[in-house]
Every structure is written in structure tokens, then in C-alpha cells.
Amino acid sequence: MNTGRAAGRFVGAWRRLLAVAAKEVRQLARDRPTFGMIVGVPLMQITLFGYAINFDVRHLATVVLDQANTSMSREVIADLEATQVLRVVWHSNSSAEVDALMREGRISVAVIIPPDFERRLQSESRPVAQILVDGSQPTIAGVVGGLAAMPILTRHAMGAYSGGKRMAPPRVEVRTLYNPEKRTAVQIVPALIGVILTMTMVVFTASAIVRERERGNLELLIATPLGRLELMVGKLLPYVVIGLIQVTIILIAGRLLFGVPVVGRLIDLYGAALAFIAATLGLGLFVSTLAQTQFQAFQFAFLTMLPSILLSGFMFPFEGMPKAAQWIAQILPLTHFNVIIRGVMLRGAALPEVWPQLAKLAVFLTFMLTVAVLRFKKRLD
Amino acid sequence: MNEDAISARGLTRKFGAKTAVDHIDLDIPAGRIYGFLGPNGSGKSTTLRMLCGLLTPSDGHAEVFGLSVVKDAEAIRRRLGYMPQRFSLWDDLTTEENLQFIGRLYGLGDNLKSRIEAQLKTYWLEKLRAQRAGSMSGGQRQRLALAAATLHAPELLLLDEPTSAVDPQSRRDFWERLFELAEAGATILVSTHYMDEAERCHGLAILAEGRIVAEGSPRDLMEGVSADVLEVEGAESTGAVNALRALPWVHGVTQLGVRLRVLADRGTPDAVGKLHAELRRLGVEARINPTHASLEDVFVVATRPANGNGNGNSKADAA
Numbered sequence: 124m125n126t127g128r129a130a131g132r133f134v135g136a137w138r139r140l141l142a143v144a145a146k147e148v149r150q151l152a153r154d155r156p157t158f159g160m161i162v163g164v165p166l167m168q169i170t171l172f173g174y175a176i177n178f179d180v181r182h183l184a185t186v187v188l189d190q191a192n193t194s195m196s197r198e199v200i201a202d203l204e205a206t207q208v209l210r211v212v213w214h215s216n217s218s219a220e221v222d223a224l225m226r227e228g229r230i231s232v233a234v235i236i237p238p239d240f241e242r243r244l245q246s247e248s249r250p251v252a253q254i255l256v257d258g259s260q261p262t263i264a265g266v267v268g269g270l271a272a273m274p275i276l277t278r279h280a281m282g283a284y285s286g287g288k289r290m291a292p293p294r295v296e297v298r299t300l301y302n303p304e305k306r307t308a309v310q311i312v313p314a315l316i317g318v319i320l321t322m323t324m325v326v327f328t329a330s331a332i333v334r335e336r337e338r339g340n341l342e343l344l345i346a347t348p349l350g351r352l353e354l355m356v357g358k359l360l361p362y363v364v365i366g367l368i369q370v371t372i373i374l375i376a377g378r379l380l381f382g383v384p385v386v387g388r389l390i391d392l393y394g395a396a397l398a399f400i401a402a403t404l405g406l407g408l409f410v411s412t413l414a415q416t417q418f419q420a421f422q423f424a425f426l427t428m429l430p431s432i433l434l435s436g437f438m439f440p441f442e443g444m445p446k447a448a449q450w451i452a453q454i455l456p457l458t459h460f461n462v463i464i465r466g467v468m469l470r471g472a473a474l475p476e477v478w479p480q481l482a483k484l485a486v487f488l489t490f491m492l493t494v495a496v497l498r499f500k501k502r503l504d
Numbered sequence: 505m506n507e508d509a510i511s512a513r514g515l516t517r518k519f520g521a522k523t524a525v526d527h528i529d530l531d532i533p534a535g536r537i538y539g540f541l542g543p544n545g546s547g548k549s550t551t552l553r554m555l556c557g558l559l560t561p562s563d564g565h566a567e568v569f570g571l572s573v574v575k576d577a578e579a580i581r582r583r584l585g586y587m588p589q590r591f592s593l594w595d596d597l598t599t600e601e602n603l604q605f606i607g608r609l610y611g612l613g614d615n616l617k618s619r620i621e622a623q624l625k626t627y628w629l630e631k632l633r634a635q636r637a638g639s640m641s642g643g644q645r646q647r648l649a650l651a652a653a654t655l656h657a658p659e660l661l662l663l664d665e666p667t668s669a670v671d672p673q674s675r676r677d678f679w680e681r682l683f684e685l686a687e688a689g690a691t692i693l694v695s696t697h698y699m700d701e702a703e704r705c706h707g708l709a710i711l712a713e714g715r716i717v718a719e720g721s722p723r724d725l726m727e728g729v730s731a732d733v734l735e736v737e738g739a740e741s742t743g744a745v746n747a748l749r750a751l752p753w754v755h756g757v758t759q760l761g762v763r764l765r766v767l768a769d770r771g772t773p774d775a776v777g778k779l780h781a782e783l784r785r786l787g788v789e790a791r792i793n794p795t796h797a798s799l800e801d802v803f804v805v806a807t808r809p810a811n812g813n814g815n816g817n818s819k820a821d822a823a
Contacts, residue, residue: 135611142608146597153596343592346556347609348581 139349143357147331151361157327161365165319165372172315173308173381185232186213188221191240199252203234221255231257308381313468314437316373316396317460320366321403321431322424328362328407329420337416351499359404366400367393387467391474395463395481402456402484405491412498431457459483509534509660509691510555514564517550524550526714527564532693532707534659537686540695541702541803542711548695549589551711552662555693556586568660582610585658589665591645595638599629599648602637603655610656619655627651627681643674650681654690661685663694667701679704699799710806718806722799729797731755731805732775736764739783739790747786748779756804767801 151158185203189196203209209232215221224230233255237243243251332355335341344354370393377383385392406427414420432438434448435457444452452458459480466472474481512530516523525547532538540548553559555566557577566573568580593602603623607616624630627647632640637648646666653661663682667675679701686692686706694705702708703722710718710725718725736748740762748766749757753775755767768775776792783790 138611138613139609142605146594146601146605149601150594150596338595339588339590339592340594342558342588342590343586344609345558346581346584346586346588347606348578348611349609 135348136350136353140353140357140360143349143354144360147358147361151365160323161369162372164323165369166376168319168322169312169315169373169376169380172311173377181207182210183208183231184212184229185209185234186215186221186224186230187211188215188218188233188235190216190238191236193241196236196240199236200234209234225255225257228257308377309383309469310465312373312377312381312383313464314435314461315377316370316464317399317435317457318432318437319369319373320396320399321428321457323369324362324366324400324403325407325410325424325427326421327365328359328404329410329414329424330417331358331362332408332411333414333417333420352496355408355496355499359408362404362407363397363400366403367396370396383468385468386471387473391467391472392464394474395460395467395477398481398484399456399460399463402460402488402491405488405495406456408495409491409498412495431455434458436461453483454487456484456487507534508532510566510568510693512555512564512566515551515554515561515566516563517547517554517559518562523714525554528709528711528714528716530566530709530716532691534691535686535689536706537682537692537694537704538707538709539702539705540693540709540711541697541699541799542695543697543807545713546711547714548711549664550714552586552664552693552695556584556662557581558586582656583659585653585656585661587649587653587661587663587666589668591637591649591669593637593645593649593652596636598634598636599624600633602648603652606652607655612656623651623655642669643671643677646670646674646678650678654685659690661690661692661694663692665695665697667696667698675701699803703799710803712807718802725802726797726799729802729805730770731767731797731801732770732772733795733797733801734766734768734775734779735793735795736766736779736783737762737791737793739764739788741788744783744786744788744790747782751778751782753778755808758800758804765795765798765801767804 187200189200200211204211211234213224213230215224218235221233221235225233235253235255237252240251243249335344335358374385374392378385407424410420410423410427414423430451434444434452435455436452437457463472463474463477463480466477467474508531510530510532512528514527514529515525516527517525528547528551540551542548550559554561555568555573557573557580560574569583571580573580594605597605600620603620604616607619612619624633627650629644629647629651632644632648637645640648646669650663650666653663667678670678675698682692682694694701696702706721708718708720708722708725709716720728739745739748740759745757745759745764748754748764753769753772755769757767758765766779772778776794779792780790
């Protein structure tokens with residue numbers, strides 16, 4: 124008898140929860156701008172980040188001042204261009220003009236080959252050519268610096284030139300694992316899953332709950348048999364599904380547009396995404412207890428988003444940050460998710476192999492939920 | 505067991521330093537329409553919210569169907585329908601969808617479809633079934649809100665200023681529905697600041713500053729008013745009105761077109777003669793007749809400042 128009643132209560136609670144979820148989905152489907160954002164935000168982000176952000180610098184505008192003008196000097200220039208790092212847009216014959224072009228910002232790199240180029244090749248002590256780099260742009264100097272070490276400009280590699288275009292291998296071989304072509308998209312897309320989920324989940328859930336309060340619906344809801352937990356879970360449930368849809372959109376777009384592979388198993392990937400979605404929903408719930416209006420909810424959401432993007436290792440390597448920033452990053456779920464998702468997607472890690480990060484997400488979720496539920500109760504009074 | 509649907513003793517609610525409801529007692533019999541009449545901020549909404557478990561009382565206790573509003577809030581909720589002051593259904597859902605959702609919250613299950621059809625019929629919502637609430641008029645929304653609040657056939661209905669955004673014809677229709685519901689056995693507690701609505705209630709409590717200042721049936725309240733009402737015709741100048749208000753035995757003067765209603769201390773000897781004298785002093789000749797007290801007169805007398813003998817609209821007297 125008693126267990127029957129308990130089961131009945133559970134069924135009742137479950138039905139009310141589903142009623143809330145169904146209502147939320149229906150409203151969401153009618154809210155065109157929001158619905159558009161669910162699909163639009165991931166697509167826009169992946170296009171922007173995938174194409175525009177490129178840590179892998181190529182095709183730098185270059186001027187060539189070839190004072191030697193021999194067949195060998197022309198061959199060297201052709202080889203430099205073949206690396207695709209440089210793109211020769213100008214041939215000059217005065218160093219004054221080279222200086223002017225550099226100052227005006229029309230070129231980033233200048234290659235200067237002195238008249239005695241071939242004689243210098245025989246000599247140990249003098250550099251064979253000069254590459255001028257615009258140091259005012261952050262990443263360019265480093266990239267071009269790598270060029271100077273290319274064998275074509277060293278005396279020892281001379282032999283390669285008599286044979287044609289093939290370069291001699293450098294003496295130290297550097298191989299990049301998991302992303303052999305060092306394409307930025309491969310690094311960005313997995314982390315983008317976390318960034319996009321952070322953006323949409325926190326905003327959606329926070330505003331979904333605040334909206335009921337703002338429009339006065341909450342007052343009616345509290346007077347019905349609907350429980351607080353039923354209301355909260357019912358409202359969040361649709362967003363879990365939406366989060367998973369977004370993950371799928373990013374994966375498909377990443378594959379089609381940038382050829383980003385999924386090395387690990389899909390089940391691990393979606394498992395990781397679910398854990399992260401839960402953590403961000405917890406954060407959204409917490410934000411909803413702080414905000415009185417949807418506008419405030421948006422501002423709070425942005426407040427959590429910026430540090431997430433900057434400190435989580437999404438754009439800047441975690442190791443390079445000062446200690447304080449690293450501690451803050453430890454609080455952010457995105458930091459841990461980035462480790463997990465890169466592991467699963469690119470290195471083929473299984474979930475048990477990234478358990479420390481999963482545990483941190485769980486701690487974060489527990490904390491947020493506890494605070495949110497405690498605060499939510501208070502607020503209704 | 506209590507025979508009253510609602511009983512309260514010393515029910516109090518404070519918000520910080522402000523006391524919104526100040527030790528009120530209630531005994532509301534079942535099957536009646538009971539009204540809360542009072543100005544904004546008199547504690548009507550706060551009392552209703554405490555009765556439906558939205559707010560916890562700061563002091564005192566209240567029972568609904570003999571169940572404590574604090575401890576048994578869950579059990580009470582199933583037997584209670586609440587219509588907040590502000591339209592609280594969903595603008596982006598249709599009539600039918602709103603009712604479906606509310607019905608599912610109350611676990612109406614198998615009966616839901618037929619219940620919704622019955623409600624659509626009763627509240628003239630059949631043509632609006634596929635219309636979204638956001639695009640409805642005030643009267644239509646109010647019918648929908650009442651249909652939602654009564655969908656689960658509650659024994660007690662709490663209505664917080666249900667007709668404040670509604671035209672007169674809709675108000676009349678609305679009250680007809682309320683009488684039908686009361687006939688069917690429901691207890692209805694309705695707050696209002698309309699005198700004509702208050703007059704239609706079986707029982708009435710007048711609230712001011714969180715206290716019940718008068719209670720009874722509208723008729724008893726009007727007959728038992730502690731003032732004589734005099735109707736003055738032909739003295740509507742501001743000077744005359746102010747002069748009458750300044751008289752120590754006058755509670756208040758209300759102007760109705762060319763007539764003034766003067767509330768005098770009950771049993772003031774020769775009040776008519778004294779008014780004539782005062783008006784003649786200003787060179788005004790008026791017709792003065794004693795008349796019956798209206799509910800508004802009751803309200804004015806009941807909500808006047810405690811120290812009495814001043815005029816009805818002077819703020820200084822309240823201090």
C-alpha cells in the first residue's frame with residue numbers, strides 16, 4: 124500500500140515534469156529568434172573561428188630585393204615561396220623602397236639577397252641573405268624566424284640545389300602528433316564545442332527560468348501541485364537535448380568544412396558533452412537565482428563567458444598563464460572540458476582516461492546545484 | 505474539524521520593517537463569496553498569497569479546510585484554484601494549450617479532454633481555442649484565467665483583483681460565473697477595489713493598512729455604519745466643500761456631480777440645521793436630505809484615520 128502510494132507520487136511528479144518540458148519545447152519552437160540561435164550560433168562560430176582565427180600563418184606579403192639576380196638566387200626565392208609562408212607581391216631594386224613598403228604596412232617580410240650572394244655561400248662566416256620581418260605584428264616574427272633555419276639558406280644544403288627542387292631534410296626532425304599538418308581548425312573545433320555550449324546553455328537556461336518569474340507565470344505555478352525540483356528539471360531537460368543537437372552540428376560542420384576527425388568513440392564524446400552540459404546548466408540555474416530580469420541574466424552569462432574563453436586554454440595555452448589565472452581557470456568547467464574533448468576527439472582517449480577532469484566537472488555541478496536549489500527556495504518566499 | 509473553509513488567527517506578514525498584514529482574524533464559511541475590499545497596499549494580495557501557500561506567515565496561523573497553510577500546503581494546493589492579479593498564463597500558448605498544461609499539472613489525465621471542452625463552453629472560449637493568449641483582449645484573458653483556475657474543480661477559489669483590466673460587461677458576466685460556481689458549492693475569496701463588486705459578496709472584510717477595519721455582510725455594514733449620511737444639493741463649489749470638511753463632526757465629503765455626500769458623526773443633533781447654517785455663512789442656499797449609507801460611505805468611515813473627528817482626506821490626521 125505504502126509503496127504503491129510512493130510509486131503513484133513518483134509517476135505524478137514525472138508527469139508534471141514532462142508537462143513542463145513539453146510546454147518549454149512548444150514555446151521554444153514558437154520563439155523564432157531563439158530557435159534560430161540554437162542552430163545559428165554554432166554554425167556562425169565554427170565558420171568564424173575555423174576560417175578567421177589561424178595561428179598557422181601563411182601567405183605573408185613579401186618584397187624581394189634580389190641584388191644578385193643569378194639563376195641560383197632566383198631558385199632560392201622560388202623555394203621560399205614554395206613553403207607558402209611567403210607570398211612575393213613585389214620585386215624591388217632599392218633598399219629605400221623596401222623600407223618604405225615596410226613602413227606603410229604593405230608588406231610584412233622583405234627578402235634581401237646581396238650582390239655577392241654566391242660568394243657568401245662559400246664562406247662560413249657571413250650570412251648569405253637577409254630576411255627583414257615586421258616585428259610589430261605578434262605572431263609573424265616567430266613564424267618567419269623558422270624560415271631562416273631552412274636548409275636552403277645554409278651552405279651545407281647546397282648540394283640539394285644542383286639536383287632541383289628537393290630540399291635536404293633538416294638535421295633535427297620535429298613531428299607534430301595528432302595534428303600533423305598543424306591546422307588550427309583541428310585544435311579549435313573540439314574546444315569550440317565547449318565554448319558554444321557555454322554561450323548558449325548558460326544564457327538559455329538562465330533566461331528560461333527568469334522569464335517565468337519576469338512574466339508572472341511563477342506565481343501561478345507555485346500555487347499548483349508542481350514541485351520546485353519538477354519545475355527546474357522539467358525546464359532544463361529540453362536544453363540538454365538542444366546541447367546535444369549543437370554538439371552534433373559542430374561535429375558535422377567541423378568534418379565537412381575543415382575535415383576535423385573524431386578519433387575517439389562517439390559514445391565517449393557524447394558522454395563528455397553530457398557531463399559538460401550538466402555543469403553549464405548548473406551554472407545557468409545558479410545565474411537564474413541571481414538575476415531578476417532576462418537582461419540581467421544575459422549580463423551574468425557574459426560575465427562567466429569571457430573568462431571561460433580567455434582562460435580555459437581555448438585560445439591561449441594554459442601553461443603560459445600566470446599562477447592566479449591558472450587558479451581561476453581551475454574553477455571554470457570549460458578548462459576541464461577542453462582537456463577531455465581534445466583527448467577524446469583528437470587523441471582517441473576513452474572517458475576513464477580523463478577521469479580527473481570528469482570528477483572536477485562533477486564537483487562543479489554538485490556545488491552549483493546545491494547553491495541554486497537553496498537560493499531558489501528562498502526566492503519564492 | 506472546522507466548518508469554515510478558511511479560518512485565521514493573528515495572521516501577520518512582514519516585509520522587512522513594513523507590516524503588510526497585521527494580525528488579522530478570518531472566518532470564511534464554505535460555499536460563499538467573500539470579498540476583500542481595500543485600497544492598494546492594504547494587504548489584500550499578501551493575505552491571499554499566504555492562504556495559497558505562496559508566502560509564509562511571519563506570525564499567527566491560518567487553516568484552509570482545517571489544514572495548516574504552512575505544513576499542509578501541498579494538500580491544500582490540489583483543492584484550491586488561484587488567479588493572481590496579473591495574467592499569469594502563457595502568452596505564447598493558445599487557449600487550449602494553456603488549459604492542457606495546467607490540467608496536466610493537476611494530474612487530470614483521462615478526464616482532461618472532456619474537462620477542457622466543458623470549460624471552453626462555460627467560459628465562451630470555443631472560438632478562441634486556437635488563439636494565443638498574448639493576442640487576446642482583457643476580458644478574454646480573464647475568462648481564460650478563470651477557466652484555468654477552475655479546471656480542476658477546486659473547492660476554494662482565490663481571486664486577486666480579477667476584474668481590474670476588464671470592461672463593465674465582462675465584469676458582469678464574470679460575476680455571473682462566480683455565482684454559478686458558488687451555487688455548485690465552491691468557496692470564493694475575491695479581492696477588489698470596486699464598490700459594486702464588493703456589494704455583491706455574501707460577506708465582506710474591509711482592509712486598511714494590513715488590518716480588517718470592518719467585517720460583515722454588505723447590508724449589515726451599510727446599516728451599521730457609525731455615521732449619518734446627508735445629501736447636499738447645490739453647494740458644489742470648492743469653498744463650500746472645504747468649509748464642510750473643516751467641520752469637526754464631519755468625517756468626509758464626497759462629490760457626486762452636483763450632489764455632495766456628507767458623512768456626519770452618528771447622532772449629531774440637528775446636523776441638517778448646522779450644515780444649512782454653515783453654508784449660509786458662505787452665502788450658499790442648498791437642499792439637504794438624510795439618506796441611506798452606501799458601501800462607499802462604509803468604506804470611507806472604516807478607513808478614516810484612527811483619531812476620528814477630522815476630515816476624510818487630510819493626511820496630517822493620520823500621523
